[in-house]
Each structure stands twice: as C-alpha cells, then as structure tokens.
Amino acid sequence: MSLRVGVDLGATKIQTLLVADDDSIVARKRGTTPVTGGPSAVLAAVKETIEHLLVRADQPASAVATIGIGAPGQIDVAAGIVLQAVNVAGWDQPVPVSEIVGDMFGVPVALANDVQASIVAEHRLGVGRGRANLLGIFCGTGVGGGLILNNDLWLGTGAAGEIGHTVIVQDGHRCGCGRNGCLEAYAGRGALEQAARQQHQAGRPTMLFELMEQQGRSRLTSRVWLDACLQRDELALELIAQAARAVGTAAGSATNLLDVDCVVIGGGLATRLGDRFLNDVRAAAQPVLLRSDVASQIVLSELGDDCGALGAALVAGDRLSQR
Amino acid sequence: MSLRVGVDLGATKIQTLLVADDDSIVARKRGTTPVTGGPSAVLAAVKETIEHLLVRADQPASAVATIGIGAPGQIDVAAGIVLQAVNVAGWDQPVPVSEIVGDMFGVPVALANDVQASIVAEHRLGVGRGRANLLGIFCGTGVGGGLILNNDLWLGTGAAGEIGHTVIVQDGHRCGCGRNGCLEAYAGRGALEQAARQQHQAGRPTMLFELMEQQGRSRLTSRVWLDACLQRDELALELIAQAARAVGTAAGSATNLLDVDCVVIGGGLATRLGDRFLNDVRAAAQPVLLRSDVASQIVLSELGDDCGALGAALVAGDRLSQR
Structure with a gap:
C-alpha cells in the first residue's frame, strides 16, 4: 500500500x-x-x-x-x-x-x-460528486474560492477563483488586500475579528474575547465564534449574520453569472457554524438569484476540516x- | 451564394x-x-x-x-x-x-x-478573435452578459451570463428585475433614464429631455446621452460616470473570479460613448483587479451596432x- x-x-x-x-x-x-x-x-x-x-x-x-x-x-x-x-x-x-x-x-x-x-476534494469525494460545475466559497481567515467547470479545475489564465475579492459593496469596507468592498472584508475571520475588536474597544459588550482567552487562543477562532453564538452573544450573532449575508450575496451573483450546478460553502467558519450559517447564506442568496429554485443548490462542504x-x-x- | x-x-x-x-x-x-x-x-x-x-x-x-x-x-x-x-x-x-x-x-x-x-460574434469576428475566454458586458436598455469559455459559449445549466444581475451594492438601488443592487440598476439605460427623470422633476437642470424631444424620441436613447455629454450636461455626465463605474466594478469582480483573457464592453450606450466610457470603466476596474496588469484587457466591442x-x-x- x-x-x-x-x-x-x-x-x-x-x-x-x-x-x-x-x-x-x-x-x-x-x-x-x-x-x-x-x-x-x-x-x-x-x-x-x-x-x-x-x-x-x-x-x-x-x-x-x-x-x-x-x-x-x-x-x-x-x-x-x-x-x-x-x-x-x-x-x-x-x-x-x-x-x-x-x-x-x-x-x-x-x-x-x-x-x-x-474544491477538487469536494468534487471527487464530497458533496460535489457527480456534478460537472461547482463553485466553492471557503470562509477561513480570508475567503477563498475555487471553480470546477466541465469537471475540471478552472484556472482562467492562472489565477481564477478569487470570489473573496469580488466586490459586494462598491466603496464598501476596506479589505485586508487593500481593496474596498470585497466579500472577504465582510466574511473573512480576519475582518470579523477586526470589527469585533473595534466595537469591543468602543464599549460594546461581548464575550468573544473572554472565550478566546479561556480557550488559550490569541485570535478569534471559528470555535470561539461558534461558542459565542451558542451563548447568544449579540455582537457575535450580528457579525456572523453579516458574514453569511455577504457570502449569500456573492453566491447568488456568481450563480447568475455562471449558472453552476452547485455552490459549496466551506472553510473553518462555515464548518463550525454548520446549518445555521448555511440557512443564512441561502436566505441572502434567494433574493439575488434569477432562478428562484436554485437556492437549495447552495450546500455545506461535506468534507469539512x-x-x-x-x-x-x-x-x-x-x-x-x-x- | x-x-x-x-x-x-x-x-x-x-x-x-x-x-x-x-x-x-x-x-x-x-x-x-x-x-x-x-x-x-x-x-x-x-x-x-x-x-x-x-x-x-x-x-x-x-x-x-x-x-x-x-x-x-x-x-x-x-x-x-x-x-x-x-x-x-x-x-x-x-x-x-x-x-x-x-x-x-x-x-x-x-x-x-x-x-x-x-459575444459569439465578437469571439468569431470581432475584438475577441483568437481569445479562448471572453466575458461580454452589453449596456443597452438593460445590461446583458455573455461568456465564452474554452472557445465555447458557456451556458451553465442553461441560463449563465447574467452579469447585469450580479450585485455590486448589497441593498443598493432597486433594479427593473425587482432585485436590489444589480449592475443593471446602475448602468442600464432604463435605470439611468429613471434616475434622470427623478432628478429633473426634483428641479435639477438638464438638457437631456429637450434633446430627446428635438430628436423625436420618447426615450433617452444612447444618442441623446452622447449629445448631452458632448454638451457637458452635468446630470448626464454624472449618471454616465456612475454607469461606467458600475460596469468597471462588475468587470473587475468577474475577472477576479474567472480570470478571462478579455472583457468586451458593448451595447448601444458603450458603442455611442466609445473611449470616454471605456476609460472610465477601466479606471473603475483597476482598483478591484487582483492582477494590476489586466485592466487593458477590458476593451470596446469592435462590431458595435x-x-x-x-x-x-x-x-x-x-x-x-x-x-
């Protein structure tokens, strides 16, 4: 073997x-x-x-x-x-x-x-088995993307897939990449942590940073976000809802453009938060989609971590x- | 023959x-x-x-x-x-x-x-000759799109190409399609005319509607927009700049996702306004593009009308x- x-x-x-x-x-x-x-x-x-x-x-x-x-x-x-x-x-x-x-x-x-x-793994062994055209949106520290078109990884001239740096709000939030309004600026864990810190420092109560310290972390990990949401921390719920909405908007727009069979939502944040995150993503995509029957084609990664x-x-x- | x-x-x-x-x-x-x-x-x-x-x-x-x-x-x-x-x-x-x-x-x-x-015509006989991957953005009454990938028209499951209904501003302007924030709501001639009428009725001076009547039209045609811009009508210039920015934002986002060889800007509005419109589109795409060298791959339709x-x-x- x-x-x-x-x-x-x-x-x-x-x-x-x-x-x-x-x-x-x-x-x-x-x-x-x-x-x-x-x-x-x-x-x-x-x-x-x-x-x-x-x-x-x-x-x-x-x-x-x-x-x-x-x-x-x-x-x-x-x-x-x-x-x-x-x-x-x-x-x-x-x-x-x-x-x-x-x-x-x-x-x-x-x-x-x-x-x-x-996205290759999801296509071959995960939720994308048997589908020819897939878009993956992976929410981690940043937001990455991958495309399978006609059963092959689509690279364009070499750099395709960057859905994290598609604009969802013209002149919107500053992204870690230096651009404005990117999906990643609303749904990347880096951006979410920055927003949480700013609001916390401005006096807004949240248990996010306590949980982080209790778990021996120096960053707001996906687990910290999950635990804060489970304890109904208002700031955490608000920022996670913002992230899911941003992902849903981008998923809807990309589906209108590419009409793929399936959009796979993955990465640490989506994997931890699971169906609650998926449902918010679908709800945000629904009003964007031209074909009203395809929100169900937005699915969670099956292979997770x-x-x-x-x-x-x-x-x-x-x-x-x-x- | x-x-x-x-x-x-x-x-x-x-x-x-x-x-x-x-x-x-x-x-x-x-x-x-x-x-x-x-x-x-x-x-x-x-x-x-x-x-x-x-x-x-x-x-x-x-x-x-x-x-x-x-x-x-x-x-x-x-x-x-x-x-x-x-x-x-x-x-x-x-x-x-x-x-x-x-x-x-x-x-x-x-x-x-x-x-x-x-986009098939541009690929076979126009500015897209010899390019395998093209995105077309056509600004007319609405904003249409077409995709050529690997030298073939890309239809997805049948309805691909709708870049006019990708979101550039989450919760943005109402689009004629009933959705919010679509590219078409910022760059379609229908949306531009509606915005012009509203501002005109609210008292803002513009020669757009005089020109329309002089030309025996009941709508603001691309020719009317061109003539108003040539006469430096402030409202016309402002709305056309908004349209070009919106197209550039969408072109940049789509390029980050698909990394096509070339984005073709066409339709009546772009054809009439020509290079001034293209330059504004490129300027708006530049800060969105991950690869800084590709704004020049955004080009005007060669076949025009x-x-x-x-x-x-x-x-x-x-x-x-x-x-």
Whole structure:
C-alpha cells in the first residue's frame, strides 16, 4: 500500500491526513500554526505534525509515496514556491516549500492552492460528486474560492477563483488586500475579528474575547465564534449574520453569472457554524438569484476540516504520478 | 451564394443585416421597435425591416437561406419562443417568434439570446478573435452578459451570463428585475433614464429631455446621452460616470473570479460613448483587479451596432445547417 500525506497549511492551523490508495483517510493530526518565527518555524511545525501523524498511524516515513501541501496566498505551483501569503505571519517573501519539505522526508512534494485543492476534494469525494460545475466559497481567515467547470479545475489564465475579492459593496469596507468592498472584508475571520475588536474597544459588550482567552487562543477562532453564538452573544450573532449575508450575496451573483450546478460553502467558519450559517447564506442568496429554485443548490462542504488536506493529497498524487 | 439574415430585436430598435457566406456584411437596415401594439406590431416591424433590407441589397427573399433573431429576455431557444422580455413593451407572454417569422418568409428561423449572439460574434469576428475566454458586458436598455469559455459559449445549466444581475451594492438601488443592487440598476439605460427623470422633476437642470424631444424620441436613447455629454450636461455626465463605474466594478469582480483573457464592453450606450466610457470603466476596474496588469484587457466591442444581428446570423446559420 502506498500512502499519501495531505497538508492544509492555514493561518491558524496545520491539518494533516494520511490517505490510502482507495482515497480513504487512514489517520489525522492537527497542529497549530506558529505566529512567530516566520516560515522556518511554520515548516518545522509542519514536519512535527506529519511525524505525529505517522506515529499515530503506526507507519514509517518510507510508507509515504507523496506529500501534497495546500497553502494560501500566491503560489507558483510548478516551482513549488509560496510567493506570498499575507494571512500567514512572516510569509511576505517567497518560500520554496516543496523543496524544504521534500528534503525533510526524502519524498516528492507538490504544492497546491489550498482552496483549489478543497474544491477538487469536494468534487471527487464530497458533496460535489457527480456534478460537472461547482463553485466553492471557503470562509477561513480570508475567503477563498475555487471553480470546477466541465469537471475540471478552472484556472482562467492562472489565477481564477478569487470570489473573496469580488466586490459586494462598491466603496464598501476596506479589505485586508487593500481593496474596498470585497466579500472577504465582510466574511473573512480576519475582518470579523477586526470589527469585533473595534466595537469591543468602543464599549460594546461581548464575550468573544473572554472565550478566546479561556480557550488559550490569541485570535478569534471559528470555535470561539461558534461558542459565542451558542451563548447568544449579540455582537457575535450580528457579525456572523453579516458574514453569511455577504457570502449569500456573492453566491447568488456568481450563480447568475455562471449558472453552476452547485455552490459549496466551506472553510473553518462555515464548518463550525454548520446549518445555521448555511440557512443564512441561502436566505441572502434567494433574493439575488434569477432562478428562484436554485437556492437549495447552495450546500455545506461535506468534507469539512479534512477538505483542504484531502484535496492536497489528491492533487499531489495526481501530479507526481504523471512524472 | 446563400445569404443569412441577422436580426437584433431590441427594446428601442430593430437592427437587421444581410450576411454573405464569408461572414461579410452585404447590407444593413435599421427599424424602430414599436412601443404600442405588442408582439404583433413588433413582428410586423421586423418583417418590414427585413423587406427593406432585401430591397436595399437588391436581393429576392428566395436568396435568404436562414434568418437568425437575437432577442432579449427569457428564451426557449430550442422551441424558438420568447418566454418573456420585460424591456420590450407588451412582451410579458410567450411569443413563438421563430414560427411567426418563418411563416412570413418561408425560411427556417432560429432564435438566440441577444447578448449570447453578441459575444459569439465578437469571439468569431470581432475584438475577441483568437481569445479562448471572453466575458461580454452589453449596456443597452438593460445590461446583458455573455461568456465564452474554452472557445465555447458557456451556458451553465442553461441560463449563465447574467452579469447585469450580479450585485455590486448589497441593498443598493432597486433594479427593473425587482432585485436590489444589480449592475443593471446602475448602468442600464432604463435605470439611468429613471434616475434622470427623478432628478429633473426634483428641479435639477438638464438638457437631456429637450434633446430627446428635438430628436423625436420618447426615450433617452444612447444618442441623446452622447449629445448631452458632448454638451457637458452635468446630470448626464454624472449618471454616465456612475454607469461606467458600475460596469468597471462588475468587470473587475468577474475577472477576479474567472480570470478571462478579455472583457468586451458593448451595447448601444458603450458603442455611442466609445473611449470616454471605456476609460472610465477601466479606471473603475483597476482598483478591484487582483492582477494590476489586466485592466487593458477590458476593451470596446469592435462590431458595435452590428454585433447582435451578426451574432444572430452566425448562430442561426450554425444551428440550422446542423439539422
């Protein structure tokens, strides 16, 4: 049996999976992304997480055929280099991820865009099975997107899928990317945290930051948002509703333009919040959609937290076996 | 020589072309779309315009092999029926256009969505020649869109391309379609006329309606808008700038999502206003685009007023020759 490792390298966590020949998941291990120390600290944490994964599965490193890494930001897929990942602390310069991780394990490594890997996984093994045309909207620290058209990943001239940076409010909120009115400025966890901090500092009561400290976090994770919503924290409910509305507006607009079979809503925030989030997204999309019967085609990711890492394993397996 | 007739059936005008085997244009004739009398009056005007076209080209009806009609609104292409065209007066019920016009001339007739026909024409014979992936944004009474992906018209599950009804301002202006914040509510001539009337009635000076009357029109045509802009009418300049900004925002967002090679800006308004409009569109798209070098890929339609009718002739020729 040859095993594939999949890594989803996020701004807050490192999710790793060991994947068998039949695409089943053999083991999982999650690590935390270091917020100091830059790329070398992050890649050391990747190494450690994969080592723990192999221990957990009771497998030697020699059983691993390929490693696939899904990463955010701008990526040179062919060269295996993350050019820039603004949401990951200290990754403002190019990092040759494939080479470094390849040397660590003596195994071929392929790099993929994290959300592109995610939509490939949903298409092949998740909620998008049997659908030819899919749009994925993944709400994490930022908002990423991926497109499958005619059963293939759609890249355009190379950079397609960026629904997080489509404008939903002309002259709207400032986005982390420096533009105005992007979906990400309303639905990315980074933007939501910034808005929560501002309102909290201005005197608005919220338990968000207490929960964060109780959970030993330095950021408002998806879990913190969920817990605050479950306890009916007003500010949390308001900002999450804003995020869902923004995602629904963008999903509706993109459906009017592309008329895909299915829009997959995923990422940490959507996965944690689940159906309550989905229902708000659908309710916001409904008045935008030209065809009134298609809001039900907006669905939650089926693979949840496994999505990115599984997709990275699949993409790497495909690409490296073609060599 | 077998000739094809192409008809662009718009809310304000009926543009007809006679097209030769080599896709060159043999003759043109333009008629006015009746605003009273409903479908029968409009189709009688189509008949008359085609008859004048044939007289102008000195050709008998028997020289015509096919007629293609591009129409706005919801269309059942296979059945040749316009289901609904809200921008054409009285077309709120299904009209079997192919059958009626076919009986008039004893020639096979094919119906196409007007903007889909337009982007096919630009792809095959216009500014999109040699580009595999194109988005067309056509500003007329409404704002239509068409997509070419991998050299084929992209229909999704059947209704793709509706960039006019993508949201550029969440909770924004009311659109003629009943939704809020659509591109069409900012850049369609119908919305622009409504805004101009409201401001004029509220006391704001403008020469728009004088020009309209001088030109014997009951609506603010693209020519009226152009003339008012040329005379530096403040309200006209302001509303046209709003329209161009809206188109640029939508063009930028769609490029971030699809990363097409080229965005073609067409339709009566863009064709009349030309480079001044294009430059405003590009300026508005620039701050939205993730790739800063691609604003120049937003270009004006090369076929202008011929675009829709030429595309209808091409699409009909293709489809009817396959029978």
